[in-house]
Amino acid sequence: MTTSDYQFLPPLLPEEFEALKTSIAERGVDVPIIVDQDGNVIDGYHRERACDELGIYCPREIRHFDNETDKLELILSLNCRRRQLNRKQKRSVIEAYLLRDPQIADNFLAEIIGGISKNTVAAVRGELEGTCQIDKFDVLRGRDGKQRPVQYKKIVANTQKEVDAAKKVIGDLPDSSAGKLLNVVTARREVETEKRRQDPYDFYPTPRGATEALLRVEQFSKEVWEPACGEGAISDVLKQAGYAVDSSDIVNRGYGQVENFLTTERRATDIITNPPYRQGDEFVRKALNITTRRVAMLFQLSFLTSEKRRAILSESCLKKIYVFEDRVSLYKGGSEYRGNGQLGYAWFIWEHGYSGEPTISWINSRLAGAMLRPIEDTLTTNSSADRGPSQDESVDSHSNDLIRELCIHIWDADDMDALMDSNRIVSEWAQLEGISLSLAERLVKELPDEVRRLLDNGLPPAA
Template sequence: MGAPKLSPDQTAILDAAVKGGHFRSQTQGQRIKCRALNAKGLLRRDPKDGDVWYPAEAVKPAAAEPVAAVPAVVAEPEADAPRRTGSVEIVSMLVTAARLFDEGDIQKARVIADGAYDLSQAEARFAAKYAATRALVPKFRQLQGDALLMETRCKMELARAYDAAQQAGSAAKKGRPKNVAGEDIFKQADAGLTRQEIHEARKLVAAEEKAPGIAERAIAARVAAGLAPTRAGLRAAIGTRSATKEERGHNLYETGAEAMHVLLALEEFSPTVLEPACGRGAISRMLEAAGYSVVLSDLVDYGTADANGELQAVIDFRETKPGEGECHDIVTNPPYGEALNSFIAHALRVHRPRKMALLLNSNAYFGFEDPDRTYIMETCPPARRYAFSRRLPMMHRDGWDGEKASSQMNTEWFVWERQPDGSYGNTTVCKRVYWPDFMPVAAESEAAE
């Protein structure tokens, strides 16, 4: 096999490393080139300082010779493994993206970095299929991490540019160009990002300002741990995807009226309803407005009272026992997280309500490792699922005072109904519902008619 082909910049870096004994990368473009040389077996990285690179042993004796003459050792793939040249293409794409980023062409850099991310991810998955190429998986994951970091930096720069344009009055706000004078309007589409991507990029910017270098460290940590550096993994690692357990506190997310309008239109309940996770009364107020009496309780004392002024009970629902006679129907938005499965299972095992309606994440229907999950979805399956074809408005956690975000969660009403034989049946019917169709008509619209 011939000598590796190097770009002029790669040749200059390798020559500097050989002559000086090491090379320190100072820009993202240089880091990408050094990693490419590392992939070719020409540079090795300092284990303590990721920006310091040393010439490989095979290169040192050839210091006086042209760099292009340095041989590279490349593992031959298995006979049944198709030959692929993805690494060369990915490195070239990353070098181009870094150059465009340095030149200020952020949109093009982002597009190329996005392509490099997808390609390196695909190559890593392909390499994992064959024994002789599995050793390449870490290299492709490193390239995927480089692409993700470049893409992240591009998104942050584009979000900053969009926000700066809004502050200057030259960008449309909330998708309404009429609030900008003249025709020189900078829109989200001009930034190359969707509204959701801009929102996520703003959170990345805030995280970087609070802890500089956090994105790069999070990506490097996943690669070092042998994990694929994914976008979802990055959001989770630096806390931009969801709140921490400490921030979530008591898991109080007030249920919106949109969800209750749908439920009350589709289901009827016993005259008195039990609300065992009442929070501040978002569900109970609408139940009472519809003519039901409500028994309130919650693990946390929110001081919530019913229409007659009776305060909620403060108790962990999972420790309650059934009272005398028939259990009231149950309607609630239960606490998510670790308590969810045991909360629902306790209701079905111990209280055995005639009917129970819970607002849940659609993912609650899946999973089998938790025995409680299997019990509530298989042994005692819900009779009906009302899946919202349009996501409900975001339910922000109690005390949230930041920007309002659009919802990323698919939610449904799960309704259990006890059958005449005492079981909860064995069939679940799922129906899609469009919640705007259930919203009440405004009084002024009625007057106009």
């Protein structure tokens, strides 16, 4: 290598160079420059140039280096400590360094440069590997000079769907997963656990369909409070259904007011929320203390299985549990993956004054657009949820049941990754349900858009 090969840090700005020159002219060179056994300037290129321009001799220290990497590491450690580099400059230093010494371990390079994470180095390395500017190495050199196998983050995928899912999660995997070969399910779980660890407030937005499913089976007072509103996923659906919604959250996520629900002194008629899971018990107790009619909360089914929660569940006015039959997926804010969630969820409904045993029913979050129950008239004493269904309602609910079954049939076909033959799917299903093909075809027209789209992407739809 020649001297210029060792100049990979960004040059000083003209005014910085002038200041250095003035200082050398007034006080001389404080620290001699370092040159290698071949005379290449390893450290002090600007000092040497300033001395040349001033016409004075620049003191130098000749050092013997056993190898090239020792020189590069020295240049980095001296310069990065001495100079304030911004993020962009640091990235270009990483790039320049990796082009010369690509086998350095990411964490070691990050440590030498300082103020950056090994993920930044890994990202720059990925770009250089992707554009074939450097080779991909299986073994990298750590701080102690020893070569170690690269600990890649790896996910095994058996279908195209899993490949797509893997691509979405792999970047979020924690460092602790490096070196393990994970399947998609475990990878998602690791990402979730890591994000949960990082966010003490448990932000998991509720998918729209989960709130719609609740509103198809339950009705609430006109005015409801969402006291852990996040970015408003539940509040928005409630508002669109005609409710007047008060929204708040302990964190300012750009929606509603900022308020700690657990210390609030406000009161409410009905509360609907998906609370932070780790404070579920406290949220239920608080909500029951400050409401006068109903509380609806979304929890994992495992909420049912804890001894310490027995009191909340058996001694309170818990009236209904609506279990999601379709494994609704809740993912940490910002990261949304397609496919079934691995955890079962349910809406838990408490109603003041109710003293019987809770009942369990099943609901589905994927029936977007199906009929919602009307808003409750707060002045009526018997809620219409307690009355038997009217004749019209039972006709509607039968078609709704059929539509729901048809959706499930279509999702199952889609999950099997088979080529969609919509005629066959609809006629097969009509036979299974024992209904006429013409009724089945009419119901196809009532399917939610996203399910219709799945059918339409197959062969021509049923006539």
